[in-house]
Amino acid sequence: MFELEFMRNAYVAGTLIAILSGVMGVFVIARNMSFLSHTLSEIGFAGASFGIFMGWSPLNGMLLFTTISSILVGELSSQVESRRESVISAISGLFIGLGILFLALAQTNSSYATNILFGSVIGISQQNVNQMILLSSLVLVVILLIFRDLKADSFDPIGARVNKVHSSLMSILFLVMLAFSVSVAAQIVGSLLIFILLTLPAASSKYFAHTVFKMTGLAIVFALTGVWLGLYLGYLTNWPVTFFISTIEVIIYAIALFYNSLRNRSE
């Protein structure tokens, strides 16, 4: 399998994506942003088709759209919870529509659309991988730099405020890093299912681990399991990799919930 260049690239890219998702996911879960990460993936779809329409790479289109919208969404965070959800739904509806429009205007064949939506391992070039390495490193460095304050702001916003953590700065930096992560992750799993990797491994990890470090480590392990095994099974069966990845992550999550209910019962 590793004789094939695209499989090697897919594994490198998949590993990056898993690490990134594990790290970001722990904060996505703590900040209750599952819904938002879903929206960002849809916006990513629109960005990718815009990129194709403009003759850029889909990744660059995605970066542009997700970054701008993450900043817009950041402005919304001061809104009332219920209204925020509706506004986010409206934005995501608008962007899916735009994505479909740009794809139609670009007049590429429809396999391009399925690649963006559902992901693909074939299309990953060396150049893609390099750009992904660069972006992932940037995200990880930024997260590392703001780690303590981001952690406090995510896991105890009220306490963080007392400790003079700059909450809106954390929020905007995190959203932009989330936008980058979504764009990187979409390269393999597709924009329709990125939120799976950004939420489920971390959501599962919190039932087994009780420090931020351990949760992050375990979320990375869960994400890697899905991605590595998914790529392998996809290679064997020729079925879509995304199908395997999402199924594996859902199974891990189900096990975590089951484990948690068993533990609660025994207490």
Next chain:
Amino acid sequence: MQSSLIKIENLSLSFPDHHVLNNLSLDIKKGEFLAVIGENGVGKTTLVRILLKQLRPSSGKIIMPDDLRIGYVPQFRNIDVDYPLSVRDFVSLSFTGFKFPWLSKTEKKRLNEVISEVKLNNIEKRPLGLASGGEKQKAYLASALVKHPQLLILDESTASWDPKTKHELLDVVVDINKKFSVTILFVSHDLKLVSEYPDHYLWLQKGNYESGKISDLPRDVKEGINV
């Protein structure tokens, strides 16, 4: 006589629709254990928020050192059963700032100190979401203590608990107050506790206030009529 730590001068605050604090003046001395009492909605939390610089007064001022370290146990916190962090990891969230993600040796030492001060050793590994109300409150107290506060503010931290837990927590607070001369601002409804622990009181009333030594608190007030 101890020196004054905080001087409140003619402090007033009005929200658009009503006045909350009216011309309040008070000296809080270093090492004082001050009870802040008064009816619901009279402005106790508002006063705390002014001290924390989260609100600006409409007039008057508060004179205190710029670099005063304040520990604060807020009235509300959103920790549900699914909250994953252990008591210990939760307390360590107080080590903020642009530093390495992991704790330094000194920070670890401080964390251990605080955890045993507040007597959380036996549950430090438990997820905070599964801790009892009293244990949670102890964890909040611990996280307020991490940075060696000179002023510790407890906002209704003892509301709705059993007497045993209340006394456990307040014994820790008294200890810190005596040993390290930490000034305590204890916002409470519980007049029984107020007459037992603090040495001074500030009684906020609508448009008015009273203050003085606990021993001078009117007897009928002290006798468990909840203000």
